[in-house]
Amino acid sequence: MGDNAKFSINGEDYEYPVLTGTVGPDVVDIRKLYGQTGAFTYDPGFTSTASCESELTFIDGGEGVLLHRGYPIEQLAEQSSFMEVAHLLLRGELPTADEYSDFTNTITRHTMVHEQLRGFYQGFRRDAHPMAIMCGVVGALSAFYHDSTDINDPAQRMIASHRLVAKMPTIAAMAYKYSIGQPFVYPDNDLSYTGNFLRMTFGVPAEPYEVHPAIEKAMDRIFILHADHEQNASTSTVRLAGSSGANPFACIAAGIACLWGPAHGGANEAALNMLKEIGHPDRIPEYIARAKDKDDPFRLMGFGHRVYKNYDPRASVMQETVREVFETLKVKDPVFDVALQLEEMALNDPYFIDKKLFPNVDFYSGIILSAIGFPTSMFTVLFALARTVGWVAQWNEMISDPGQRIGRPRQLYTGPAKRDYVSIDKR
Numbered sequence: 001m002g003d004n005a006k007f008s009i010n011g012e013d014y015e016y017p018v019l020t021g022t023v024g025p026d027v028v029d030i031r032k033l034y035g036q037t038g039a040f041t042y043d044p045g046f047t048s049t050a051s052c053e054s055e056l057t058f059i060d061g062g063e064g065v066l067l068h069r070g071y072p073i074e075q076l077a078e079q080s081s082f083m084e085v086a087h088l089l090l091r092g093e094l095p096t097a098d099e100y101s102d103f104t105n106t107i108t109r110h111t112m113v114h115e116q117l118r119g120f121y122q123g124f125r126r127d128a129h130p131m132a133i134m135c136g137v138v139g140a141l142s143a144f145y146h147d148s149t150d151i152n153d154p155a156q157r158m159i160a161s162h163r164l165v166a167k168m169p170t171i172a173a174m175a176y177k178y179s180i181g182q183p184f185v186y187p188d189n190d191l192s193y194t195g196n197f198l199r200m201t202f203g204v205p206a207e208p209y210e211v212h213p214a215i216e217k218a219m220d221r222i223f224i225l226h227a228d229h230e231q232n233a234s235t236s237t238v239r240l241a242g243s244s245g246a247n248p249f250a251c252i253a254a255g256i257a258c259l260w261g262p263a264h265g266g267a268n269e270a271a272l273n274m275l276k277e278i279g280h281p282d283r284i285p286e287y288i289a290r291a292k293d294k295d296d297p298f299r300l301m302g303f304g305h306r307v308y309k310n311y312d313p314r315a316s317v318m319q320e321t322v323r324e325v326f327e328t329l330k331v332k333d334p335v336f337d338v339a340l341q342l343e344e345m346a347l348n349d350p351y352f353i354d355k356k357l358f359p360n361v362d363f364y365s366g367i368i369l370s371a372i373g374f375p376t377s378m379f380t381v382l383f384a385l386a387r388t389v390g391w392v393a394q395w396n397e398m399i400s401d402p403g404q405r406i407g408r409p410r411q412l413y414t415g416p417a418k419r420d421y422v423s424i425d426k427r
Helices: 033-037 073-079 082-091 097-108 117-121 130-143 154-180 193-202 213-225 233-243 248-259 267-278 281-292 313-329 334-347 350-354 361-372 376-400
Strands: 004-009 012-019 057-060 065-068
Touching (some): 065 082, 073 082, 073 213, 082 376, 097 154, 130 248, 154 193, 193 213, 213 361, 267 281, 281 334, 313 334
Antiparallel strands (some): 057 065
């Protein structure tokens, strides 16, 4: 608890407590502001508003820091696994060997989906976007798993959490298979979480599928880097939906719908398309000049971030992963050369340095996913798959918070004042 913040409104003075977290900026507690003053705050996008108290993820955009329950994302990406990070976010700590074995076994045993859910896919057109399928299928899970929709029962909440984390790779792989006309591939309990997903996505019943260790590692790292990112748009959507008491499957479906927006989950696809448009390193100066031109609508995608005003800590891990994947797959792709040279030129250009336009995680992830074999329509699906564990952890934390209330943002009304109805013959 810090000092009080003093407000003067309509000639009256008021004081509100200043709360201090473990790290990060202080927060002015204005919960009583409207009741005491009759005034609201005005904060479009809530960029200066703390909507909740959380112990999960901390971001310092100015310093380029991302922590999951105190652990730097770089350490987790380099040394941990996605299942360890999932345990960390859901259970609060990195697991012991026994806890890890028990957790992975639990997730593995939940990877299959209800057989009748297979028929759900037939209702979509063959060319349906995989994110449309994900929204529908995840939202429908509550119709299949009635035994884990009571949000007031901690045991049911945890079962629902396990089911969502476990089944999302299966649902995502089935969406991909349906779009290309291939048969669904059932999970294999002998494989890891990430290896299983790769097999369900790229394997076929006609022949055995061998999971390549380097690709599995790269995919697992991508999942870690996207596991949670504090109170972003989709996470806030999950919390807002959950605040009404909606079942967990509906809440995650809402998060998927929000993530689908190109300004949120579609940035890596946009960055990849931009690199393809540039095409060759020789054309980079031309596009940098266009990016600097205020009258040119072209923008460098994959640079800068809403939160990070420094180098995105996830981007450096991604850059290393790109090299590993390309060397493993023997990829000779001019897009990769464009990416490396564009990054180098931007990092040394005063224009980008002054505006703090550093490469972000999306700058590299699209290149990696494309090299592995994913079409661009699957990029946001993979984001949703990884972010599910963060959404579920945030939802659990919100439900367990005794101070949580149903979300109800206010507004600054600028429409007509009260006026009387006029019958249609007199208008």
